[in-house]
Amino acid sequence: MDSFQGLAYGFGVALTGQNLLACFLGCLVGTLVGVLPGIGPMGAMALLIPSTFGLNPATALIMLAGIYYGSMYGGSTTSILVNVPGESASVMTCVEGYQMARKGRAGAALAVAGVGSFVAGTMGILALMFFAPALSRVAIEFGPPEYFAIALAGLVFLSRLGEGSALESFLMVVLGLMLSTVGMDPISGLPRFTFGQIELGQGIEMIPVVMGLYGIGEVLTIAEQVTGISDVIKVKLRELFPTLTEWRRSAFPMVRGGGLGFLIGLIPGPAAVISTFAAYGLEKRLARHPEEFGNGAIEGVAGPEAANNSATAGAMVPLLALGVPFAPATAVLLGALMIHGVQPGPLLMTDRPDVFWGVVASMYIGNLMLLALNLPLVGVFANLLRLPQHFLMGLVLLLCLVGTYSVNNSMLDLGILVIMGVVGYILRKLRFDMAPLVLAVVLGPMLEKSLRQSLFLTRGEVLPLLSRPLTASLLLISLAGLVFPCLLRAWRRGRTAKIS
Amino acid sequence: MMTLPVRISYAFIFVLGSVYLVGSLQLPLGSMDMPGPGVFPLLVAAAMMGLSMAALLVSLGPAAKASRSAEFLPRGKERLCVISLTVLLVLFVLLLPFLGYASCSGGLMVGSLRLLGMRRWIRILIVSALTAAASTCLFSVLGVPLPKGSLLG
Numbered sequence: 001m002d003s004f005q006g007l008a009y010g011f012g013v014a015l016t017g018q019n020l021l022a023c024f025l026g027c028l029v030g031t032l033v034g035v036l037p038g039i040g041p042m043g044a045m046a047l048l049i050p051s052t053f054g055l056n057p058a059t060a061l062i063m064l065a066g067i068y069y070g071s072m073y074g075g076s077t078t079s080i081l082v083n084v085p086g087e088s089a090s091v092m093t094c095v096e097g098y099q100m101a102r103k104g105r106a107g108a109a110l111a112v113a114g115v116g117s118f119v120a121g122t123m124g125i126l127a128l129m130f131f132a133p134a135l136s137r138v139a140i141e142f143g144p145p146e147y148f149a150i151a152l153a154g155l156v157f158l159s160r161l162g163e164g165s166a167l168e169s170f171l172m173v174v175l176g177l178m179l180s181t182v183g184m185d186p187i188s189g190l191p192r193f194t195f196g197q198i199e200l201g202q203g204i205e206m207i208p209v210v211m212g213l214y215g216i217g218e219v220l221t222i223a224e225q226v227t228g229i230s231d232v233i234k235v236k237l238r239e240l241f242p243t244l245t246e247w248r249r250s251a252f253p254m255v256r257g258g259g260l261g262f263l264i265g266l267i268p269g270p271a272a273v274i275s276t277f278a279a280y281g282l283e284k285r286l287a288r289h290p291e292e293f294g295n296g297a298i299e300g301v302a303g304p305e306a307a308n309n310s311a312t313a314g315a316m317v318p319l320l321a322l323g324v325p326f327a328p329a330t331a332v333l334l335g336a337l338m339i340h341g342v343q344p345g346p347l348l349m350t351d352r353p354d355v356f357w358g359v360v361a362s363m364y365i366g367n368l369m370l371l372a373l374n375l376p377l378v379g380v381f382a383n384l385l386r387l388p389q390h391f392l393m394g395l396v397l398l399l400c401l402v403g404t405y406s407v408n409n410s411m412l413d414l415g416i417l418v419i420m421g422v423v424g425y426i427l428r429k430l431r432f433d434m435a436p437l438v439l440a441v442v443l444g445p446m447l448e449k450s451l452r453q454s455l456f457l458t459r460g461e462v463l464p465l466l467s468r469p470l471t472a473s474l475l476l477i478s479l480a481g482l483v484f485p486c487l488l489r490a491w492r493r494g495r496t497a498k499i500s
Numbered sequence: 501m502m503t504l505p506v507r508i509s510y511a512f513i514f515v516l517g518s519v520y521l522v523g524s525l526q527l528p529l530g531s532m533d534m535p536g537p538g539v540f541p542l543l544v545a546a547a548m549m550g551l552s553m554a555a556l557l558v559s560l561g562p563a564a565k566a567s568r569s570a571e572f573l574p575r576g577k578e579r580l581c582v583i584s585l586t587v588l589l590v591l592f593v594l595l596l597p598f599l600g601y602a603s604c605s606g607g608l609m610v611g612s613l614r615l616l617g618m619r620r621w622i623r624i625l626i627v628s629a630l631t632a633a634a635s636t637c638l639f640s641v642l643g644v645p646l647p648k649g650s651l652l653g
Contacts, residue, residue, distance in 0.1 A: 414593045
């Protein structure tokens with residue numbers, strides 16, 4: 001089936017009562033998660049995976065994907081009204097959005113952020129609709145060497161694009177890879193590092209790792225901070241209409257942000273966050289009045305907000321077409337699909353068109369729902385910040401524990417959750433980026449299996465691997481990703497020394 | 501100056517990598533054309549040791565930047581709060597099979613609300629009891645299996 005037939009089929013799946021409800025719930029939870037600082041989309045998706053056990057895989061993924069892109073909408077509300085980014089991808093919106101709010105243009109900023117998110121989200125889904133099937137068709141020809149190169153490139157690029165230093169990011173990658181080797185060997189079935197525990201033979205699940213690092217770790221960090229109730233700027237419905245000039249100034253940044261965000265979404269890394277910085281930089285460079293940036297330039301709201309939404313659609317491409325998550329949040333979606341017995345990859349579109357096209361179509365519907373939810377109810381969501389934090393954090397603890405336990409009814413998973421919570425707290429204190437660790441836990445088994453299968457195919461020779469064009473190109477790009485920044489830094493240092 | 505805890509963390513990863521290396525050497529390594537279960541862990545262990553040593557050396561060198569605050573763990577009341585919350589979580593995990601979800605979740609909420617800043621005991625008890633009851637009902641409706649506790653039948 002071609003893309004349009006697929007989309008029509010997908011609407012047939014997404015427009016059933018159960019899937020519409022799942023989409024709405026996902027979008028609602030996503031908005032709440034975006035509004036409330038503390039628990040991000042990854043933690044929320046991981047928390048809700050157990051509640052999807054009774055659902056079919058398409059419904060489950062529709063709901064979980066709704067949380068992912070819905071959180072991008074919610075994040076802008078608190079950034080503009082309270083100067084608190086509910087989600088890391090909304091940091092740039094604080095810069096201009098809050099300044100606009102202080103000048104009495106909060107409504108306009110919120111409307112532009114909402115409409116920009118909708119426009120770019122739709123652009124991203126359109127691109128996803130054409131990119132993912134094309135990539136799937138190519139990926140059917142991929143063998144273990146290609147998958148090895150893709151997984152390796154994913155880990156290298158995520159480490160280079162993350163928040164911390166490259167060395168620390170690579171340390172997180174190897175820690176994640178170490179965790180991924182616990183359990184049964186994927187090829188021979190031999191137990192490894194299980195310390196005689198039969199339960200550990202299944203390996204370390206991703207859910208306790210994600211919930212521990214991002215859920216429990218966050219609560220422990222918040223526990224040591226004195227918090228108050230935020231001061232929320234009030235917005236009335238009639239103030240939600242930007243002026244004609246504001247619309248005109250926002251139109252191109254929305255389109256540019258949408259395009260840029262989608263392209264960044266295709267690259268391994270925390271796409272949503274990176275895309276907002278890139279879009280903000282681009283708008284500042286192209287602006288007719290760059291001096292307005294920092295004082296409430298509407299382009300600085302429209303561009304980044306469009307970019308982070310479009311990036312979520314871009315990040316779905318490698319997940320759905322290759323079965324390889326390039327971002328931590330899509331790694332959670334991959335985990336959810338596998339729990340439901342669905343193997344994402346090039347064959348997903350033909351084997352499970354209900355999942356593939358159902359999710360794509362639900363993203364169109366979800367974007368409309370989010371626009372309708374976020375603009376009129378903006379005051380309600382912003383007021384959620386008045387909820388006492390001790391209650392919210394207590395609830396997060398409880399949900400993390402129940403969510404983890406219910407996946408396998410395993411006490412061992414609960415133990416891993418608490419350990420990972422403490423590890424997450426320590427890593428936060430040390431300011432290490434945890435995303436490479438999570439992605440390495442997910443990509444580790446694939447990396448190992450494809451490496452060993454590749455060596456088996458080439459009878460232990462490395463050179464034949466390089467005769468495959470895609471493998472060679474990806475390995476070269478990975479190598480360049482490793483070496484080029486170091487050379488650039490050394491060159492800059494040398495130049496600075498020469499000048500001084 | 502790079503703080504001491506960061507250096508300690510690098511050293512810890514190095515030690516962890518060494519232990520992991522020993523463990524991976526005990527697994528069959530196979531051959532180049534038929535790599536065994538020990539090969540990948542061996543490569544990861546070597547990378548762990550190499551990277552942590554490099555990070556440690558960089559942190560000791562003159563290029564280390566003043567990028568981190570000096571304080572690692574909080575002091576006084578805040579430190580006690582973090583440690584108590586961790587103990588509370590460990591207790592939850594240990595007692596869950598015996599006391600069941602309803603009692604443990606109530607206990608966890610009482611402890612966490614108090615530790616996270618709620619002051620009035622009456623309010624803490626009411627909120628905890630309501631949360632435990634509501635979550636038990638909600639998860640039962642959602643079909644999430646929760647332990648009932650061997651001591652409470």
